[in-house]
Amino acid sequence: MGLTLRIALIVVTVIYLFFILRAIKHKKVQLSFSVFWILTGLVLVIALAIPNLVENISHLLGFELTVNMIFCVAIFICFYLIFNLNIILSKENKKNILLVQEISLLKKRVEDLEEKQKEKK
Helix, strand or coil: CCHHHHHHHHHHHHHHHHHHHHHHHCCCCCHHHHHHHHHHHHHHHHHHHCCCHHHHHHHHHCCCCHHHHHHHHHHHHHHHHHHHHHHHHHHHHHHHHHHHHHHHHHHHHHHHHHHHHHHHC
């Protein structure tokens, strides 16, 4: 990879990190969710700054081609993200069920109170 391309990719990654930090500052993203994206950006900067780092790690782990390792890591990261989103979705679904149950109980209570008021009149 040429030096110009390496520098351009580092600049783009730093801009990416800036946008993540800006989103955190404006509370558009929770800090716990953005830690992953910040770490990803930092790993990209390190991989771009140190020549042949990814290739050396790839060969050390036994991959024939560097791109195979990159795809393997990307697939595992996608699985991790999907699993975490599934956990979050399950938690929110449970919260929604509880909310609907509470609203139903409150609605029933209001209806009972309205009936008692009508009976008094």
